[in-house]
Amino acid sequence: MSAQExxxxxxxxxxxxxxxxxxxxxxNRFVDAPREAVHEADGLVADVMQTLATTFSQHKQELEGQWSQGGEADTENLxxxxxxxxxxxxxLLSS
Structure with missing residues (x-):
């Protein structure tokens, strides 16, 4: 990845x-309540994934919005x- 990217x-x-x-x-809660801690960890991971999906969707909408304003996307935009x-x-894969 270049510095300009x-x-x-x-x-x-x-x-x-x-x-x-x-x-x-x-x-911190795991020692006292391991089952609940694992359940909460599951919810946290789901929240992170949902946030990432929302972020990706917003970026995708921005790209599509740029294209819809100018008609056809040229090769540079693509x-x-x-x-x-x-x-x-x-x-995502390096995480």
Missing amino acids: EVPQLLTSQDEEGFRTRWQEIQ RMALRKYRSFFNR
Whole structure:
């Protein structure tokens, strides 16, 4: 990935901090309530995945909105869209 390539943000810093705080709280409760902690961890992971899906959907709508304003997407716009998808793809697989 080049230095000029735009890297879409998958989570806001506020979302990430909130998820990390929830994770720490879940881990802290495990000793006293392991079953509940695992149940809460499942919910947290589902929330993170839903947030990522929402973020991806918003980025997709932005791309489609750009194309709908200008009619046909030229090769450069398509190349930039593919780079954004590649960035999403690589970041998701590296997690």
